[in-house]
Amino acid sequence: MRTYLIRRILLMIPVVLGVTVVVFLIIHLAPGDPVLLLVGERAPQEVYDRVKHAWGLDRPLLTQYLTFLGNILRGNFGMSIQMRRPVAELLARAIPVTLELGFSAMALAVVMGVVAGVISAVRSGSVADQATMVGALLGVSVPGFWLGQLLIVLFAIKLQWVPVSGYGGIRFLILPALAMGFADAAVTARTTRSTMLDVIKQDFVRTARAKGLSERVVIYKHALRNAMLPVVTLIGLDLGYLLGGTVVMEEVFSRPGMGRLMIQAILSRDYPVVQGCLLILAVSVALCNLLADIAYVFLDPRIRLQ
Amino acid sequence: MSKRKTRHLVLAAVVVAALLVLTLSAGCANKQAAGPGSEKPRKGGNLTIGVDRETDTFDLYQMTWSAGQAYVYDTLVTRDWNYKYAPGLAESWESSPDGKTWTFHLKKGVKWHDGTPFTSQDVKKHFEVMLDPKTAAANVLDYTWIKSMETPDDQTIVFKLASPFPNLLFKLCQSYGAIQSPAAYAKYGPNGTKEYGTKIAVGTGPMKLKEWIPGDRIVLERNPEYNWGAPWLSNRGPFYLNTLTYRVIPDSATRVAELETGNVQVLLDVPVEHYDRVSKMPNVQVIKQPAFGLGYLAFGTANKPFNDPRVREAINLAIDREALAKSVFFNLVQPAYGYLPPGLAESYEDKNAMRYDVEAAKKLLAQAGYPKGFKTTLATQNRTEHVRAAQAIQQMLEAIGVKADIVQYDEAGYKSFLKSGKQQLFMRQYSWDNADILQWFLESRQAPYPGHSLWKDKKTDELIAAAEGATTPELRTQKYIELEKYLIEQAVWAPLWYPMSIQAVRTDLVGGYRPYPGGGDVFNDVWLKKDIK
Numbered sequence: 077m078r079t080y081l082i083r084r085i086l087l088m089i090p091v092v093l094g095v096t097v098v099v100f101l102i103i104h105l106a107p108g109d110p111v112l113l114l115v116g117e118r119a120p121q122e123v124y125d126r127v128k129h130a131w132g133l134d135r136p137l138l139t140q141y142l143t144f145l146g147n148i149l150r151g152n153f154g155m156s157i158q159m160r161r162p163v164a165e166l167l168a169r170a171i172p173v174t175l176e177l178g179f180s181a182m183a184l185a186v187v188m189g190v191v192a193g194v195i196s197a198v199r200s201g202s203v204a205d206q207a208t209m210v211g212a213l214l215g216v217s218v219p220g221f222w223l224g225q226l227l228i229v230l231f232a233i234k235l236q237w238v239p240v241s242g243y244g245g246i247r248f249l250i251l252p253a254l255a256m257g258f259a260d261a262a263v264t265a266r267t268t269r270s271t272m273l274d275v276i277k278q279d280f281v282r283t284a285r286a287k288g289l290s291e292r293v294v295i296y297k298h299a300l301r302n303a304m305l306p307v308v309t310l311i312g313l314d315l316g317y318l319l320g321g322t323v324v325m326e327e328v329f330s331r332p333g334m335g336r337l338m339i340q341a342i343l344s345r346d347y348p349v350v351q352g353c354l355l356i357l358a359v360s361v362a363l364c365n366l367l368a369d370i371a372y373v374f375l376d377p378r379i380r381l382q
Numbered sequence: 383m384s385k386r387k388t389r390h391l392v393l394a395a396v397v398v399a400a401l402l403v404l405t406l407s408a409g410c411a412n413k414q415a416a417g418p419g420s421e422k423p424r425k426g427g428n429l430t431i432g433v434d435r436e437t438d439t440f441d442l443y444q445m446t447w448s449a450g451q452a453y454v455y456d457t458l459v460t461r462d463w464n465y466k467y468a469p470g471l472a473e474s475w476e477s478s479p480d481g482k483t484w485t486f487h488l489k490k491g492v493k494w495h496d497g498t499p500f501t502s503q504d505v506k507k508h509f510e511v512m513l514d515p516k517t518a519a520a521n522v523l524d525y526t527w528i529k530s531m532e533t534p535d536d537q538t539i540v541f542k543l544a545s546p547f548p549n550l551l552f553k554l555c556q557s558y559g560a561i562q563s564p565a566a567y568a569k570y571g572p573n574g575t576k577e578y579g580t581k582i583a584v585g586t587g588p589m590k591l592k593e594w595i596p597g598d599r600i601v602l603e604r605n606p607e608y609n610w611g612a613p614w615l616s617n618r619g620p621f622y623l624n625t626l627t628y629r630v631i632p633d634s635a636t637r638v639a640e641l642e643t644g645n646v647q648v649l650l651d652v653p654v655e656h657y658d659r660v661s662k663m664p665n666v667q668v669i670k671q672p673a674f675g676l677g678y679l680a681f682g683t684a685n686k687p688f689n690d691p692r693v694r695e696a697i698n699l700a701i702d703r704e705a706l707a708k709s710v711f712f713n714l715v716q717p718a719y720g721y722l723p724p725g726l727a728e729s730y731e732d733k734n735a736m737r738y739d740v741e742a743a744k745k746l747l748a749q750a751g752y753p754k755g756f757k758t759t760l761a762t763q764n765r766t767e768h769v770r771a772a773q774a775i776q777q778m779l780e781a782i783g784v785k786a787d788i789v790q791y792d793e794a795g796y797k798s799f800l801k802s803g804k805q806q807l808f809m810r811q812y813s814w815d816n817a818d819i820l821q822w823f824l825e826s827r828q829a830p831y832p833g834h835s836l837w838k839d840k841k842t843d844e845l846i847a848a849a850e851g852a853t854t855p856e857l858r859t860q861k862y863i864e865l866e867k868y869l870i871e872q873a874v875w876a877p878l879w880y881p882m883s884i885q886a887v888r889t890d891l892v893g894g895y896r897p898y899p900g901g902g903d904v905f906n907d908v909w910l911k912k913d914i915k
Binding site: 106107108109110112113114115116117118119120122123126127130158159160161166169170221225228229232233236239240241242243327328329330332336337340343344345 | 438439441444446447515516518519520521522523524579580595596597598629630631632633635636639640642643645791792793794795797798799801822831832
């Protein structure tokens with residue numbers, strides 16, 4: 077187990093390194109010049125040159141990359157060109173905002189999805205089942221930003237239960253988490269339903285019923301536990317999707333998180349910020365994959381690590 | 383249900399009545415600026431303005447996008463409600479007959495936010511730092527007219543010029559032309575802790591920079607010491623508001639929704655597509671007025687076939703500006719027939735030269751050697767209205783055989799593209815309230831950037847030099863009008879529309895807000911009718 081872990085962690089290094097190279101090249105080769113945006117239209121050429129030099133952007137790309145890499149290894153993410161603050165400071169502020177939304181959306185998606193999936197599986201064919209599946213279809217099809225605006229109109233403007241946008245507490249989280257979690261809940265519901273339907277038909281469920289256990293215990297203790305495996309896999313895979321979803325939701329609900337930071341940075345060719353954000357993302361995705369692999373071992377003892 | 387309806391009716395009636403009172407009182411042109419009714423200003427509270435993007439920095443040397451600087455910093459000269467030059471930090475000023483010496487007399491008792499007294503040495507030092515190449519100030523070119531400065535006493539600053547410069551007062555009114563504390567800049571600037579402009583800003587203005595959460599909000603708080611406001615303000619003392627918050631809300635629909643719920647009380651820039659929704663909201667006053675600016679179709683005049691004035695003129699004649707204003711902007715802009723917005727003294731229009739005349743356009747193209755038209759590209763930034771305008775123009779140009787492929791760029795990509803000098807047709811919009819914008823974009827030495835039109839022309843340069851070096855503002859105006867006539871004759875641009883400023887204010891929450899020319903904002907006189915959570 078230990079050697080496996082060490083090997084996996086060592087393997088992460090080339091992956092992350094590869095990501096930095098790709099990211100660095102893409103953002104630097106994209107048309108657009110951060111210095112032009114920084115100094116504005118009214119700056120003379122001398123000012124432009126001086127600023128470009130000050131940021132080291134007049135040096136060869138390879139030198140710039142190696143400097144960036146060297147700084148990262150020393151834990152220095154550099155300074156934002158456009159926002160004139162240390163990238164680490166910007167990230168430290170933005171990451172919690174994004175995690176808060178990502179995790180609450182995920183929690184909402186799991187609860188809504190699993191409950192809806194179980195209900196429609198147990199009452200397969202009933203009106204409740206059909207209604208849930210229509211809802212799930214809607215959830216998958218409706219674009220998040222549009223759903224977000226609908227929720228704003230209903231809950232923030234008409235009913236005035238929650239604020240329209242911003243962040244700072246659970247009141248601000250409800251709408252974006254709903255808008256983001258809805259699509260995910262829909263997918264979870266459909267998966268839960270189909271695996272539940274499979275599991276319910278299996279012998280051990282019949283045995284449980286034959287033992288005289290109550291229907292509730294049969295469904296929740298025996299069937300659901302076994303049906304959860306693919307759902308857990310799905311949730312793991314969804315992490316990346318959720319981070320992508322926050323990009324849209326942070327824009328609609330004006331939350332100053334990683335997604336917003338990244339978009340702003342990409343639009344203004346703020347290289348250090350884009351690099352910092354993507355590095356964090358790459359590392360966290362790699363870590364999540366590792367955690368998922370480890371989790372399998374605990375969930376299913378039949379899986380062995382070599 | 384019916385109760386609610388009646389309430390709406392009553393509200394509507396109240397709003398109509400309030401608007402009537404407002405228009406009537408505005409018609410009387412009285413000096414009392416307290417807004418509708420005779421309510422007394424109330425102290426306290428936080429007012430929130432919804433903006434689509436935040437400023438880049440409060441460091442005046444590096445700033446390129448202003449939002450809030452006007453309240454943190456004071457300028458030597460201000461502009462009053464009629465856009466006339468008026469005292470600011472300078473109580474009065476005079477210039478020598480040759481126009482090369484300008485003396486400004488500063489107000490007494492003015493203090494920096496850190497409590498130290500504001501003196502003429504500060505002004506001198508401020509501009510010295512700005513002009514120092516090491517500072518790499520973004521707006522340095524606006525102040526290169528300063529040859530030297532003298533400070534005979536603490537309250538007097540003398541600017542010595544190499545040659546007369548009639549536009550000097552304008553430059554001293556700019557938000558980036560305000561005065562920031564040289565002492566604070568030395569301590570916290572690039573040679574100090576590097577916090578100046580993002581965490582620390584020291585000015586003499588009625589508000590102090592309290593907090594800036596990047597991407598979220600900028601909070602300014604009242605400077606209780608303030609009592610040196612410009613004479614045209616009703617409230618020359620500290621703000622009535624405790625705090626003024628600029629909240630960044632990038633999504634326009636969300637911004638409008640925040641206004642509707644009252645969490646945001648003022649929008650300084652209502653998007654055209656939401657105009658109807660906002661104007662139907664109860665308790666919201668929509669202020670629509672001409673902005674200083676111009677949307678235009680520009681040519682890479684050094685590139686074929688746009689180096690031929692006949693081609694440029696043909697394209698000018700092929701565009702139906704009225705239709706464009708109506709279909710793309712729902713008439714929330716004015717069709718443009720000149721190079722400068724109508725609010726400026728230098729504005730000059732020629733409706734005949736830019737009439738809609740497809741036949742004449744075709745003839746000109748034939749004369750230029752393109753009887754069947756030609757293929758070209760039409761570049762634009764990916765701003766919704768610009769893309770839609772480009773699509774409308776694409777159709778109009780097809781009528782004269784010009785087939786233009788639309789190419790879209792984001793802001794950064796567009797700037798680099800224009801700097802490359804490969805542009806053919808491209809959409810542009812400027813927001814500026816001075817005729818020197820023509821110098822900025824069309825003087826030969828400005829090509830290719832920011833002179834994206836690639837216009838290199840001796841006569842243009844001569845006329846600009848004559849205007850900018852004129853001894854009197856009147857002569858400057860005259861020279862600029864001469865220049866515009868020449869530019870129209872050469873069809874250097876195809877002017878399209880004059881933008882409008884659309885602001886929205888919650889009248890049930892905000893008192894004392896008064897429209898400022900060109901869509902600017904003045905919150906010194908503004909107060910909140912009740913506290914907002």
